[in-house]
Amino acid sequence: MAENFDLVVVGSGPGGYIAAVRASQLGFRTAIVERERLGGVCLNWGCIPTKALLRGAELLHQLKLGAQFGIQVENSSIDLARLVGHSRGVADKLSGGIAWLMRKHNVTVIEGNARVTGKCRLEVDTDKGTTTIDAPHIVLATGAHARALPGIPFDGELVWSAREAMTPKALPQKLLIIGAGAIGVEFASLYNDLGSEVTLVEALPRILPVEDADVSAFVDKAFRARGMTIHTGAKVEGVRPEGNGVSATVQLSGETRELQFDRVILAVGIGGNLEGLGLEALGVKLDRGFIATDEYCRTNVVGLYAIGDIAGPPWLAHKASHEAVICVEKIAGISGVKPLVKSNVPGCTYCRPQVASVGLTESAARENGRAIRVGRFDLAANGKALAIGEASGFVKTVFDASTGELLGAHMTGPEVTEQIQGFALARGMEATEAELKHAIFPHPTLSEAMHESVLDAWGEALNH
Amino acid sequence: MSGQIQTITMPKWGMEMTEGLVGDWYVAVGAEVSEGDDLVDVETSKIVNTVTATASGVLQRIIASPGDNLPVGAVLGVLAPAGTAEADIEAFVGQFGGAAEPAPAPAEVPAAAPAPAAAPVVQAVAEPAPEVTVAPAPAANGGLAALADGPDDSAVAASPVARRLAAHYGVNLNNITASGLHGRVSKADLESAVAAAGGSLLTPSPASGKAVAQDDSAVAATPVARRLAAEMGINLHDCRSSGSRGRVSKADVEARAALNGKASIQPAEKAESAPVPAFEEKPLSGMRKTIAARLQQSKQTAPHFRVQVDAQLDALMALRKALNDAHSEAKISVNDFIIKACASALVRVPEVNVQFDGEQVRYFADADIAVAVALDDGLITPIVRGANKKGLVAISNEVRDLATRAKLGRLQPEEFQGGTFSVSNLGMFGVKQFDAIINPPQCAILAVGAGEPRPVWRDGSWQAATVVSLSLSSDHRIIDGAVAARFMAALRGFLEEPGTMLG
Numbered sequence: 001m002a003e004n005f006d007l008v009v010v011g012s013g014p015g016g017y018i019a020a021v022r023a024s025q026l027g028f029r030t031a032i033v034e035r036e037r038l039g040g041v042c043l044n045w046g047c048i049p050t051k052a053l054l055r056g057a058e059l060l061h062q063l064k065l066g067a068q069f070g071i072q073v074e075n076s077s078i079d080l081a082r083l084v085g086h087s088r089g090v091a092d093k094l095s096g097g098i099a100w101l102m103r104k105h106n107v108t109v110i111e112g113n114a115r116v117t118g119k120c121r122l123e124v125d126t127d128k129g130t131t132t133i134d135a136p137h138i139v140l141a142t143g144a145h146a147r148a149l150p151g152i153p154f155d156g157e158l159v160w161s162a163r164e165a166m167t168p169k170a171l172p173q174k175l176l177i178i179g180a181g182a183i184g185v186e187f188a189s190l191y192n193d194l195g196s197e198v199t200l201v202e203a204l205p206r207i208l209p210v211e212d213a214d215v216s217a218f219v220d221k222a223f224r225a226r227g228m229t230i231h232t233g234a235k236v237e238g239v240r241p242e243g244n245g246v247s248a249t250v251q252l253s254g255e256t257r258e259l260q261f262d263r264v265i266l267a268v269g270i271g272g273n274l275e276g277l278g279l280e281a282l283g284v285k286l287d288r289g290f291i292a293t294d295e296y297c298r299t300n301v302v303g304l305y306a307i308g309d310i311a312g313p314p315w316l317a318h319k320a321s322h323e324a325v326i327c328v329e330k331i332a333g334i335s336g337v338k339p340l341v342k343s344n345v346p347g348c349t350y351c352r353p354q355v356a357s358v359g360l361t362e363s364a365a366r367e368n369g370r371a372i373r374v375g376r377f378d379l380a381a382n383g384k385a386l387a388i389g390e391a392s393g394f395v396k397t398v399f400d401a402s403t404g405e406l407l408g409a410h411m412t413g414p415e416v417t418e419q420i421q422g423f424a425l426a427r428g429m430e431a432t433e434a435e436l437k438h439a440i441f442p443h444p445t446l447s448e449a450m451h452e453s454v455l456d457a458w459g460e461a462l463n464h
Numbered sequence: 465m466s467g468q469i470q471t472i473t474m475p476k477w478g479m480e481m482t483e484g485l486v487g488d489w490y491v492a493v494g495a496e497v498s499e500g501d502d503l504v505d506v507e508t509s510k511i512v513n514t515v516t517a518t519a520s521g522v523l524q525r526i527i528a529s530p531g532d533n534l535p536v537g538a539v540l541g542v543l544a545p546a547g548t549a550e551a552d553i554e555a556f557v558g559q560f561g562g563a564a565e566p567a568p569a570p571a572e573v574p575a576a577a578p579a580p581a582a583a584p585v586v587q588a589v590a591e592p593a594p595e596v597t598v599a600p601a602p603a604a605n606g607g608l609a610a611l612a613d614g615p616d617d618s619a620v621a622a623s624p625v626a627r628r629l630a631a632h633y634g635v636n637l638n639n640i641t642a643s644g645l646h647g648r649v650s651k652a653d654l655e656s657a658v659a660a661a662g663g664s665l666l667t668p669s670p671a672s673g674k675a676v677a678q679d680d681s682a683v684a685a686t687p688v689a690r691r692l693a694a695e696m697g698i699n700l701h702d703c704r705s706s707g708s709r710g711r712v713s714k715a716d717v718e719a720r721a722a723l724n725g726k727a728s729i730q731p732a733e734k735a736e737s738a739p740v741p742a743f744e745e746k747p748l749s750g751m752r753k754t755i756a757a758r759l760q761q762s763k764q765t766a767p768h769f770r771v772q773v774d775a776q777l778d779a780l781m782a783l784r785k786a787l788n789d790a791h792s793e794a795k796i797s798v799n800d801f802i803i804k805a806c807a808s809a810l811v812r813v814p815e816v817n818v819q820f821d822g823e824q825v826r827y828f829a830d831a832d833i834a835v836a837v838a839l840d841d842g843l844i845t846p847i848v849r850g851a852n853k854k855g856l857v858a859i860s861n862e863v864r865d866l867a868t869r870a871k872l873g874r875l876q877p878e879e880f881q882g883g884t885f886s887v888s889n890l891g892m893f894g895v896k897q898f899d900a901i902i903n904p905p906q907c908a909i910l911a912v913g914a915g916e917p918r919p920v921w922r923d924g925s926w927q928a929a930t931v932v933s934l935s936l937s938s939d940h941r942i943i944d945g946a947v948a949a950r951f952m953a954a955l956r957g958f959l960e961e962p963g964t965m966l967g
Contacts, residue, residue: 119795
């Protein structure tokens with residue numbers, strides 16, 4: 001006999017668990033299926049544990065800067081096991097928090113592997129056998145996994161995915177990172193601070209290729225100044241074990257070179273967790289390896305929805321959570337539910353210097369063919385940045401010259417990830433330069449640079 | 465309608481609603497509300513719904529208390545723009561009190577605030593009442609009234625806050641001089657116009673209503689006091705601290721409780737010999753009461769008779785599979801076919817597609833089919849309108865959406881009121897056959913059992929077929945036996961040869 005629910009969520013990451021909570025709030029009898037740990041990649045193997053590690057690396061770095069504040073620290077060093085322990089502890093705590101949330105909202109948690117066996121029907125393989133679940137609404141939120149490259153499979157030993165990279169037992173002396181998107185760049189920053197000799201290889205012409213070109217160039221320069229080796233427009237063609245490490249074949253501006261490393265982190269992108277879900281038999285439409293959905297997260301199959309990473313880019317936790325709410329509220333018939341506006345989703349990279357952005361890059365805005373205004377303000381002229389000893393970075397804003405619409409904002413420097421929401425709010429409200437100019441930014445803060453950047457776009461910057 | 469004192473009345477959600485049970489109020493007297501804000505729950509036949517504000521203003525009076533069962537049109541409360549003079553509200557309440565309760569002379573009324581118990585009723589059909597609900601607010605906000613008129617202001621450029629405030633004050637944005645960014649009407653523009661017209665501005669409401677519960681875990685208190693406070697729902701911040709070392713003592717908590725009008729916790733009476741009761745008593749919910757009243761009335765007034773047929777579903781099952789294989793966007797159920805077949809049969813036998821109010825019969829061209837959906841406590845019958853004009857995929861997806869929202873209590877009244885025919889299906893529970901009670905003012909309801917393999921005599925031998933038993937209950941005052949039989953014959957024909965529904 002099948003179990004019945006009004007709504008079942010598959011996957012308990014930041015998309016899935018939010019969908020379950022919202023569904024329960026609205027009165028759905030809700031279940032959530034998870035095959036691993038509650039919380040998904042985000043808080044077990046992604047966003048959160050890496051932030052814990054990066055904080056440790058940042059502290060180590062700060063101690064080295066202590067001298068300018070009169071702090072003498074002799075021989076500061078880091079105990080890798082304890083740093084990883086802290087990271088895992090945070091992940092455990094948060095996963096427990098999700099379990100508590102599910103109890104609080106009366107969501108039935110089913111541990112097992114789910115597959116869709118028909119319209120509105122799931123089978124879940126659990127410890128106690130296979131359960132059939134019938135529900136008129138099934139929300140897939142199974143996330144994504146790191147993609148390997150042909151000829152460079154993950155082995156968990158020499159070639160790491162993010163998961164191994166955040167639980168190292170020993171610090172690799174020489175580390176190759178393939179892929180300079182957000183994940184690759186964060187690990188490059190982390191391992192460089194921890195003391196590894198980092199080489200970053202990117203196939204595209206610049207690191208952080210989705211960010212504004214100025215930001216990419218700034219981070220590239222900062223990374224090189226920290227001693228990293230960066231090869232852009234380069235390809236790693238193969239990796240083979242050699243001694244206790246690997247030998248990598250790298251294509252560098254037309255010439256092929258053999259380079260030796262202790263470990264490799266592969267961060268070239270992700271693929272949707274589709275396998276074993278039974279989507280093919282059901283005829284679920286895909287789009288470039290992810291589930292195709294409409295603006296309210298509906299697939300082409302009745303009662304089947306997809307949110308978060310598995311529903312395509314941008315692959316960000318906050319996008320998944322936002323889609324979760326849209327999807328469930330639409331099913332419940334709440335009026336005024338608005339589709340996700342992808343250009344309003346901020347993106348953050350937690351390397352040093354941090355990177356945060358929302359909306360169009362300058363070049364993308366120019367390609368649209370409309371006249372634009374661009375403002376830029378460097379943190380070198382920001383009092384707070386000087387005071388805290390991190391006066392490096394900038395804020396760039398891109399406006400439509402005639403409508404005043406804030407088309408995009410691009411920031412790099414200390415704590416910019418905490419500030420980008422200001423610009424995200426402005427975009428969400430369709431604010432123009434006028435509202436931003438009239439907003440009062442507190443002094444002394446790093447965020448004053450946001451204000452000055454807006455003023456600069458209109459040639460009115462006051463502090464440079 | 466804003467800019468005036470107005471009544472909040474018991475709504476009429478559909479033809480059959482005559483009264484409603486007042487539930488909890490979402491706002492307190494003196495609170496500001498915006499158009500569309502939830503005001504008060506009303507439990508009607510079938511659902512709990514929320515009465516929303518039709519204009520922005522301040523809730524000036526609450527007249528109906530939770531638990532009051534009031535007829536449609538009864539006054540629940542009074543809404544008026546912020547700054548309306550108290551005297552005007554009194555006069556308004558007096559005026560409408562006079563209209564509704566003819567007895568007392570107008571002069572005597574104003575002093576006494578209307579007693580919640582005897583909520584005056586404004587009959588929806590009563591003669592002089594209507595102007596009451598739209599009575600303009602006299603005098604006090606006369607100045608603001610001058611700002612109220614004007615052409616549609618939805619295209620006037622205004623900041624989001626200014627627009628919301630305009631709705632609150634009942635001001636038309638065309639009357640405001642814009643000086644904000646981009647020539648928009650700003651909050652300041654609006655407020656200065658309101659002030660210039662003599663209206664009184666919103667003032668920040670003094671921590672009215674509930675104070676945010678403050679975390680009192682850091683307040684020094686004796687362990688007993690802490691536990692007692694938790695039990696009584698008292699915040700330790702609200703208690704004096706007369707105990708040793710400045711701690712809140714048990715006596716302090718009890719003193720606070722007395723102030724709040726709560727009795728201190730009495731030692732539980734020893735239940736020495738009282739036997740554990742073998743039952744639990746619960747009052748009927750509004751929905752249960754409605755089901756009880758309506759179905760009792762139906763069974764007592766409508767002479768039910770039943771006509772039963774069995775239909776073979778093998779062709780239908782094959783078509784269903786073919787359709788479902790061809791349409792990933794739908795999961796058509798047997799019940800969806802039955803709804804479609806009923807709609808087709810109702811078109812063929814329109815004498816069944818009727819409503820009867822005891823005096824007149826209404827004949828409908830389209831089949832609005834009510835589908836019974838079981839809820840945790842009761843049932844509701846959302847309606848597939850014009851099912852005769854819809855395809856199976858559309859019917860199926862509509863039923864899915866209606867059923868989802870029915871379970872969440874999110875149906876709109878018009879989605880479950882009316883209907884020309886009902887279908888009740890207990891097949892999923894393995895029921896072979898049953899009879900249903902007519903849902904008035906409809907005159908017929910179909911009860912559907914489970915499709916199951918049964919032996920049938922066909923072509924000179926016993927063969928297995930998927931068979932469903934159908935029972936039609938009809939109101940004999942309107943529908944005669946032969947009509948019911950013709951309907952069932954048509955229904956069986958459509959189910960056994962589903963292709964004929966396409967014609």
